[in-house]
Amino acid sequence: MKQFMIFVKKEFKHVFRDSKTLLMLFGLPIVQIVLFGFALSNEIKSADVLICDHANNNYSHEIIHKISASKSFEVKRVTTDHSEIEEAFKQGSAKIAIVIPSDIEDQIFHSTHGSLQVISDASDPNTASTLTSYISNIIMDYKQTLNAGNSPPMQVVPEIRMLYNPTLKGATNFVPGVISLVLLLVCVLMTSVSIVKEKESGSMEILLVSPMNPFTVIISKAVPYFFLSLINLTVILIMSVVLLDMPLNGSIFLLYFESSILILCALSLGLLISNSTDSQQAAMLISLMGMLIPTMLLTGFLFPLENMPLPLQYFANILPSKWYFIIVKSIMIKGLGISAIYKETLILIGMTVLLLFISIRKFKIRLS
């Protein structure tokens, strides 16, 4: 036990003396939280609109006024030249255009079909459909004011409640994803590189010929990263609650417990990678290309999993982060208990045991 503590101390010293590693460990998560929390969202604010007003009367002015009053839009230009639309799209100076016909007044009173044309730059289909639906809502509103006093005999009124995330912030979805990404990155990348580094420099040999049990050597390498990851988790949690107003509805104890399982799982994976390679570069490539990119894409926080083709969805099942992401969402945001996530927990534990088993076997083979 005393020997073990000496080793753990040595590993902590390695980590704290390498400023570039520390930057990776703590700088990257903080930058990611800030970017994901504040900079990245799909919510559209002040999209540029081009209005082609052929009517130029009270009604068209009223419509233009309604649109420019919305915080989703900014009226860039009002024109009568239809050809400006294509030019504006090509230039990127407008995302959507509205064409108000000259007979708008006539249409309002007598028409049963199409009068207001909404043309969107659908090269970005998501923005296009969101903007189109915003415009429709504005027009719907305007229609209601036009018809004020002539209310229908009966009317269904929807009452909408946004559960968990009333202001529709992007961070609510991103933060649990970033936590899983960071824990994986730190554990897999750092442990595998640090073990392979000892192999490369030859100090592993010295440790292995020492009277220490080789497993103690390996475990002592993992212990600092286990604690560093828990610190990292704490930093991220504090940042997201304080800065991003993220809820923490469930049990913190349960969250740390589940996180510990993920960390163990990632550490075993790092161990496995380090046992399979001999150079830092290879370890890094496998960890970054093989682990990080699939994790980022297929965890479900950046892109909805259910949209992906089936083979990718199946593939996502073997990523520990997918299950952890579900767990974090359930605990932090939905405030659920263990009964709701026992399945995911069992899967994570199963993965950890399997990975640990394989890497220990591989390690034994190398020793003999």
Added chain:
Amino acid sequence: MNSEHAIITDQLTKSFGSFTAVDHISFEVKRGEIFGFLGANGAGKTTAMRMLCGLSKPTSGSATIAGFDIYKDTEKIKTKIGYMSQKFSLYEDLTVKENIRFFGGIYGLSNKALKLQTNKLIDTLGLESQSGKLVASLPLGWKQKLAFSVAVIHEPSIVFLDEPTGGVDPITRRQFWDLIYEAAQRGITIFVTTHYMDEAEYCDRVSMMVDGKIAALDSPEKLKLKYNVESMDDVFYHLARAAKRGE
């Protein structure tokens, strides 16, 4: 004076912060001379040599290499010198022939000269059967000989060798020194650092560096006489013992 001396240094100094690695050294190396640059580990040999090659800027002092000023004419100096570092530094993932062609090429050898030199070099080194193999697959001794030949491929006036025979067996070392003598006979000045005192005996003159300063400089015979000892080993021991910087 310029025509007679290949290297002249005057109070040449290099400090890293408060640490003075090379401390006001002044010496001259004659044209065509084999000059041994000795010293214990950490005495400042490599730093001094890197300054002379233009790899590192001196803190103060002056030096002329092949008649060119070490501050103003570093790029001109580089056309006149060859360099072989402690670390093997040819490209391991190129073949023997490709390395020769590459270095010859960037020193501006004409195509005809390149072809001639390549064949001559491979012939002298006895590498005919290996010429198409990657350098990585050669044994260390061959690599060192190849590195030396590449360092003098453009017939420089001076070649700097930084511990060229480290880790090489005695027979290969002999062969290596044959190559050095050959080059010296062609008029190339040789500036070599080494830890092997038997190699020091091969030099025309040697200098001993202790703690960044030159403690002695003369021919091996005269040095042995001066300190009244049998071998260069003893000269080295006598001088290096006074060192305050350890490894």
Added chain:
Amino acid sequence: MRTLKFLLVKEFKQIFRNKSLLPMIFMMPIIQLLVLPLAADFEIKNINISIVDHDRSEYSNDLINAVTSSGYFQLVSFGDSYQAAMNEIELDASDLILEIPSHFEQNLIKDGAQQVFIAVNAINGTKAGLGASYLNSIIQNFNQNIMVDAIASGNAAPLKNIEVVSLNWFNPNMNYKIFMVPAILVLLVTMVGAYMCSLNIVKEKEVGTIEQINVTPIKKHLYILGKMIPFLVIGIFIFTIGFFVVARLVYQIVPLGNLFLLYGYLFLFLVALLGFGLLISTYSQTQQQAMSIAFFFMMVFILMSGLFTPIESMPEWAKYIAYSNPVTYFIEVMRMVVLKGSMLKNITNHIYVMIGFAIFFNTWAVMNYRKTS
């Protein structure tokens, strides 16, 4: 010029001999270009709905039919327990709940207005917003139909109406992949360029061969050119394969704009990017350091480029970062030229900015690259 030839021959030989690098250069981009657009699909489809109907009347049936036949939603459960529906939300099996209260029909006829409750799982804000707005418009339509019936039967005065007709230019099928593929191609070129270029130079530092180069009379700018040209060629090669093989054959993307314009911009971008790679290499001593630095910047470049989330949605300070990022400009140009057929005059600003980046990074890198220490 002759020196440059020797440098280039050497670089290409080394690159083609590196068995672990080659697959990275040629296979990875193709695989990624095949897989990434499939994964990176933001298109909101398959919104799952649970309906709780406490009324089971003719009107509630009509409303439910309107919802399920709209094509926007997939009905995952139907019943009369809100708790059961809530469980589905908790398990992520359902995205929103439509709850129709009891006496819905009765109150509707008696009071002229009746509420229905919609609960949306808003963890994914985008999906929630869109789902709610679809459901809202279905209900509005439902109301309108009631009104039309009322007008027809003389129970109400004719309504003033504005109908919205929407057109989607450049991508009428609203195919999200068409939007993503050109941008992902930029991402790949960026990764290969910045990583490989910086790692390549640092490797020479680590192995020590750079010393041997530094004692030769080789000119600094020639050496740098010798390092950049191969990666420039590789960048253009990867782009071409990705563009003409993967994008064209697999995703049927045919560029609307001018190819020369595209390649001209690619060239400018690569010069700027390789300058950046060079800059990283001048600041790092080991490959591990170069990799960490490159990874850090790559992360920021990718996230802040408008690749996944629109730049318009960013707060002001983040927009400054996005517009100090060369990747942003190339992605914009790709999307503009390929998808919309933008012309030279539409992207002159982008061109000036990229020339600026190229000069900035390369000058800095060359000034910082030293043959002597």
